[in-house]
Amino acid sequence: MRALVPVHRRTVLAAAVALLFLGPAPATAAPAERLHAVADLAARRLAVADTVAAAKWRTGAPVEDLGRERLVLDAVARRAEELGGDPAAAVRIFRDQIEAGKDVQRALHRRWDADPAHAPAARPDLSEARTEINRIDEALVRAVTTAARDRAAPSCGAVLLAAAARVTFEQGQDTTHARALDRALGSVCAERGTGVRR
Numbered sequence: 001m002r003a004l005v006p007v008h009r010r011t012v013l014a015a016a017v018a019l020l021f022l023g024p025a026p027a028t029a030a031p032a033e034r035l036h037a038v039a040d041l042a043a044r045r046l047a048v049a050d051t052v053a054a055a056k057w058r059t060g061a062p063v064e065d066l067g068r069e070r071l072v073l074d075a076v077a078r079r080a081e082e083l084g085g086d087p088a089a090a091v092r093i094f095r096d097q098i099e100a101g102k103d104v105q106r107a108l109h110r111r112w113d114a115d116p117a118h119a120p121a122a123r124p125d126l127s128e129a130r131t132e133i134n135r136i137d138e139a140l141v142r143a144v145t146t147a148a149r150d151r152a153a154p155s156c157g158a159v160l161l162a163a164a165a166r167v168t169f170e171q172g173q174d175t176t177h178a179r180a181l182d183r184a185l186g187s188v189c190a191e192r193g194t195g196v197r198r
Contacts (some may be wrong), residue, residue: 033186035156036163041140042184043167045097046177048136051129053105055110055142060122063081068099068130075134075186076141085145092187094137100184107176111196144188156189 009055056063073091112119150156164185168178 009072012123023155031147031150031153031155032163033128033160034143035160036166037143038140038147038188039160039163039181041143042097042100042138043171043173043177044179045133045140046100046180047171047186048129048132049101049104049180050108051124052101052133053108054120054122054128055124055126055129056105057109057119059126061126063102063109070134072098072133072137076137079138079141080145082140083145085141085148087138089148089151089187089190090141090144091181094140096186097140097184103180103183104176151188151192154191156191160185160188 053063055061073094076090077087077096079184080087144151150159153159165180168181169171173181
């Protein structure tokens, strides 16, 4: 389990605003809840990156695995099409998920290089972590497809920012994971330049 580092002041403020406006959701808050589901799953995917980082740290495997990334993106495109979604949008969003996961892995490796006493003692099973990522990916493709209209709405950027702040608060993310979540959600909104930026 990772040690928590204080998150940015703006993130805490945004989380408070998000909880105020997105607390117990009435029926009219469906778009906010659909985008919250996307943010929540993206954050859960990033949490598994800790296990992947530990597995690669112990084996010396590189963070980047282009073959695995291609398999993930191909599977995401197929699944989005099966669900009636936009495969190109799904691939764009999942590229951000992958890059954000690598950001977390690299940050952890730098931390462990600097202070080996905090490096993981055990070597987690990478195949188990990937099975969990596959499970999350299935749910995330569904959530992205379900939220297609919300992702195209002019309000998407603001609603997604609030959802990300709420998830950061709910999951007690440290700064590394909060920043990675921002990157993971960068292509969720269909309008250019409306991704999450805190």
